[in-house]
Amino acid sequence: MDRDLNLGEMIITRLINIAGYSAIIFVGMIFYFLLREGLPTLNEVNFGNLVSNRWYPIEAYFGILPLLGGSLVITIGATLIAVPFGIGTAVYLAEIAPRWVREILKPLVEVLAGLPSVVLGFLGMLVLAPFLRKYLQLPTGLTAFTGSLLLGGMAIPTVVSVAEDAIDAVPKSYRDASLAIGATKWQTIWRVTLPAAKSGVTTAIMLGVGRAIGETMTVMMVSGNAPVLPGGIRALFKPARTMTATIAAEMGEVATGSVHYHVLFFIGMVLFLISLLINITASFVVFRQRQRQERILS
Amino acid sequence: MTDQKGTRVRYLKQRLGFRLLSSMAILTILPIIAVVIYIVIQGAPAISREFITGFPEDGMRAGGIWPAIVGTFYLTLGTAIFSVPLGIGAAIYLSEYAPQNRFTQMIRISIINLAGIPSVVYGLFGLGLFVLFLNFGTSILAGSLTLAIMTLPVIISTAEEALRAVPQAFRTVSISVGATKWQTIRRIVLPEALPGILTGVILGLERAAGETAPILFTVAAFFLPRLPNSPLDATMALPYHLFVISTQVPGMPIKIQYGTALVLLTFVLSMNIIATVIRSRARASRQW
Amino acid sequence: MNKNNQKITIQNLILHYSDGTESLQDISLDIPAHAITVIFGPAGGGKSSLLRVLNRLNDLVDVVKLEGEVYLDDLDVLSPKTDVIALRRRVGMVFARPVVLPMSIQENITYGLEIAGIKDDQRLEDSLEKAALWEEVKDRLDDPAVTLSGGQQQRLCLARVLALEPEVILLDEPTSGLDPISTGKVEESLQALKEDYTIVLVPHSVQQAARTADYAAFFLQGKLIEYAPGNLLFTNPQDQRTQDYVEGRFG
Numbered sequence: 001m002d003r004d005l006n007l008g009e010m011i012i013t014r015l016i017n018i019a020g021y022s023a024i025i026f027v028g029m030i031f032y033f034l035l036r037e038g039l040p041t042l043n044e045v046n047f048g049n050l051v052s053n054r055w056y057p058i059e060a061y062f063g064i065l066p067l068l069g070g071s072l073v074i075t076i077g078a079t080l081i082a083v084p085f086g087i088g089t090a091v092y093l094a095e096i097a098p099r100w101v102r103e104i105l106k107p108l109v110e111v112l113a114g115l116p117s118v119v120l121g122f123l124g125m126l127v128l129a130p131f132l133r134k135y136l137q138l139p140t141g142l143t144a145f146t147g148s149l150l151l152g153g154m155a156i157p158t159v160v161s162v163a164e165d166a167i168d169a170v171p172k173s174y175r176d177a178s179l180a181i182g183a184t185k186w187q188t189i190w191r192v193t194l195p196a197a198k199s200g201v202t203t204a205i206m207l208g209v210g211r212a213i214g215e216t217m218t219v220m221m222v223s224g225n226a227p228v229l230p231g232g233i234r235a236l237f238k239p240a241r242t243m244t245a246t247i248a249a250e251m252g253e254v255a256t257g258s259v260h261y262h263v264l265f266f267i268g269m270v271l272f273l274i275s276l277l278i279n280i281t282a283s284f285v286v287f288r289q290r291q292r293q294e295r296i297l298s
Numbered sequence: 299m300t301d302q303k304g305t306r307v308r309y310l311k312q313r314l315g316f317r318l319l320s321s322m323a324i325l326t327i328l329p330i331i332a333v334v335i336y337i338v339i340q341g342a343p344a345i346s347r348e349f350i351t352g353f354p355e356d357g358m359r360a361g362g363i364w365p366a367i368v369g370t371f372y373l374t375l376g377t378a379i380f381s382v383p384l385g386i387g388a389a390i391y392l393s394e395y396a397p398q399n400r401f402t403q404m405i406r407i408s409i410i411n412l413a414g415i416p417s418v419v420y421g422l423f424g425l426g427l428f429v430l431f432l433n434f435g436t437s438i439l440a441g442s443l444t445l446a447i448m449t450l451p452v453i454i455s456t457a458e459e460a461l462r463a464v465p466q467a468f469r470t471v472s473i474s475v476g477a478t479k480w481q482t483i484r485r486i487v488l489p490e491a492l493p494g495i496l497t498g499v500i501l502g503l504e505r506a507a508g509e510t511a512p513i514l515f516t517v518a519a520f521f522l523p524r525l526p527n528s529p530l531d532a533t534m535a536l537p538y539h540l541f542v543i544s545t546q547v548p549g550m551p552i553k554i555q556y557g558t559a560l561v562l563l564t565f566v567l568s569m570n571i572i573a574t575v576i577r578s579r580a581r582a583s584r585q586w
Numbered sequence: 587m588n589k590n591n592q593k594i595t596i597q598n599l600i601l602h603y604s605d606g607t608e609s610l611q612d613i614s615l616d617i618p619a620h621a622i623t624v625i626f627g628p629a630g631g632g633k634s635s636l637l638r639v640l641n642r643l644n645d646l647v648d649v650v651k652l653e654g655e656v657y658l659d660d661l662d663v664l665s666p667k668t669d670v671i672a673l674r675r676r677v678g679m680v681f682a683r684p685v686v687l688p689m690s691i692q693e694n695i696t697y698g699l700e701i702a703g704i705k706d707d708q709r710l711e712d713s714l715e716k717a718a719l720w721e722e723v724k725d726r727l728d729d730p731a732v733t734l735s736g737g738q739q740q741r742l743c744l745a746r747v748l749a750l751e752p753e754v755i756l757l758d759e760p761t762s763g764l765d766p767i768s769t770g771k772v773e774e775s776l777q778a779l780k781e782d783y784t785i786v787l788v789p790h791s792v793q794q795a796a797r798t799a800d801y802a803a804f805f806l807q808g809k810l811i812e813y814a815p816g817n818l819l820f821t822n823p824q825d826q827r828t829q830d831y832v833e834g835r836f837g
């Protein structure tokens with residue numbers, strides 16, 4: 001019987017180990033397949049073309065700058081919304097809100113995280129865009145700004161949950177010390193708690209930005225999809241097109257193995273690298289090595 | 299005197315500050331509620347037995363959305379089949395087995411990265427690996443696998459958190475009465491962490507159910523007025539269907555669009571509600 | 587001390603933790619069967635560390651150096667080939683904090699039995715009886731174990747160990763969280779149990795040590811200072827440090 005027990009234990013331990021390693025394997029595989037399908041671009045499209053500002057695949061213009069620009073403008077806009085609202089909400093939830101309010105609000109923030117992006121895009125098209133067009137007197141409501149607004153909203157839950165965890169993790173003694181020398185709760189929040197949670201809050205912002213850059217369906221539906229290199233602040237109120245939207249919109253129609261196909265994978269590779277950069281940086285901030293140092297009962 | 303005035307000013311500031319933050323929170327929350335209510339109001343008139351259980355007709359401009367509902371259900375199920383055992387296994391590894399070293403650190407960084415990869419890039423990956431390289435074609439199988447990898451990080455991190463929350467003392471006691479490590483995990487740790495794990499699983503699957511970009515090139519059929527009958531079939535799916543009828547089909551009745559949005563939202567939100575209920579129930583009945 | 591009557595023999599035991607603590611330094615000690623051997627001394631002396639070696643619970647801890655020999659009868663406790671599961675069934679442990687598993691009272695007892703593949707309904711009552719808990723819980727066996735009082739929980743922990751019918755029972759300050767009445771009950775149970783078991787107790791006070799010890803070992807900073815029958819050690823300590831500690835002059 002002990003034999004069986006040991007064998008069973010060994011097998012299950014193996015399986016668990018493999019499951020544990022799987023995340024690394026998947027990241028590797030994703031990168032590999034993006035390289036495999038994306039790198040041929042560098043042979044097929046000359047570099048000048050690739051970094052030009054004209055994206056018109058039908059005539060073999062594969063300048064990805066307008067797409068990078070579109071992603072950039074929309075992401076900056078989204079960040080300007082998500083950061084203050086996300087952190088404000090996180091501070092409110094962690095430090096100010098009474099318990100019952102928190103119990104209601106937190107699940108609602110989670111609902112926002114779960115709203116399918118296609119539903120938001122759909123409403124953005126039908127409700128928000130016409131509203132903005134009328135109100136801002138624009139030729140079209142499908143603009144980078146519309147995308148930024150929605151993406152900002154969609155990035156908020158990420159910012160809130162990470163920032164709130166970070167604020168929660170600040171030891172109570174810090175706050176007590178500040179309150180004890182006569183600071184108000186408000187001063188304590190700004191001068192003690194938030195600075196102490198700085199690294200976590202930074203991570204929250206970065207992950208929020210990452211969320212915004214990667215969002216696809218919503219931007220594709222509401223941003224107007226014009227691959228034009230943005231110049232100046234005005235660009236915010238004109239149609240734009242992101243890297244993600246380009247892939248989503250065009251991949252369905254390209255022939256497997258064509259130049260256009262490879263370029264789309266190439267863009268995917270760029271997106272992957274951007275998110276890798278953001279997330280690796282963020283994760284180095286996160287790792288304060290939370291060890292489990294609970295000694296055995298003694 | 300001045301000191302008192304200073305104090306008054308400081309508390310006034312605090313009051314204003316609190317006001318500001320609470321209005322920000324409200325501004326964050328209100329649109330969510332508004333979105334949900336608006337879709338319910340606009341979509342409700344479209345809902346009928348025929349709409350739910352019927353097949354699309356007249357180039358999707360009439361009839362029902364049954365194939366899309368079934369497709370989303372299959373995709374969610376398929377995602378669960380792959381991601382749940384793998385995700386829970388990885389969480390167990392991280393919480394119970396992983397040594398504290400660089401390699402484990404690398405696993406954690408990989409998980410954070412998986413969580414951050416744009417959904418459309420998952421779509422590309424699924425196309426490259428499952429659809430083309432492994433030759434699954436655009437199919438439920440290819441889509442489920444793609445979605446499963448995408449949901450892994452959510453499941454792993456929530457499940458790991460739930461496992462870690464189980465007091466270490468239980469493990470020590472169990473080992474001390476002669477249980478093996480796995481027996482301890484299976485009989486003590488997993489049951490105690492189950493509600494937390496379930497919450498994570500449901501939240502992960504909720505994301506999978508609502509995603510469009512990863513299935514664009516891996517499963518989704520634009521229009522396929524029959525039910526899939528094998529994992530290697532393509533299928534319609536609710537999120538993609540909503541995308542199609544709201545952007546690609548001219549002359550689409552608005553009512554059907556809102557109705558589809560409502561069905562999708564109901565699908566996703568009910569998962570959300572179930573997760574929330576499980577979590578709060580478990581918190582209330584926890585013995586430690 | 588009669589050599590044949592030794593249950594556990596410890597020779598030149600050395601244990602260092604990964605953080606550099608030299609928690610046991612060359613300990614040699616024989617623990618007799620059918621008696622209460624008390625291991626006592628000031629905090630950090632290595633008492634818990636020693637107990638954890640005896641049923642290899644230190645496998646769960648970051649130990650960097652473990653040398654010497656420990657025998658339970660003829661079993662080489664420290665050998666990598668030793669079946670630790672069987673060992674832990676022979677050497678049960680009760681901890682300082684009463685840790686009941688998150689299940690019913692009955693399941694707390696049967697947990698170890700089920701895992702060992704033992705089906706024996708009588709053991710439930712017997713073990714609770716021996717731990718002096720049966721009368722208090724016999725009508726509520728299906729209640730969650732956490733609904734018991736702290737003292738009852740600790741006796742349940744003792745019963746959980748007894749159900750496995752071990753040969754040795756290790757108790758690490760089992761009464762540190764209990765009131766005097768519960769403490770008295772646990773001590774009474776131990777006196778009754780020593781007929782059938784080998785008991786190693788880390789007491790939570792010198793008084794408890796003196797009350798319960800058949801044999802007593804005084805540990806100070808990882809070293810065994812003095813080891814003698816209880817009546818001798820507490821009335822006539824040979825080492826100045828033992829005397830100081832027993833008389834409450836430090837610690």
Ligand SMILES: Nc1ncnc2c1ncn2[C@@H]1O[C@H](COP(=O)(O)OP(=O)(O)OP(=O)(O)O)[C@@H](O)[C@H]1O
Nearest residue numbers: 298603605607609628629630631632633634635647
């Ligand atoms: N898991 C561990 N890792 C590192 N050092 C440890 C560990 N457990 C104990 N130690 C150290 O080993 C030494 C002996 O500890 P031990 O718990 O055995 O002492 P003790 O006599 O039981 O003390 P107490 O009366 O406080 O329970 C102490 O210095 C302690 O800090």
Ligand SMILES: [Mg+2]
Nearest residue numbers: 298633634758
């Ligand atoms: Mg101790």
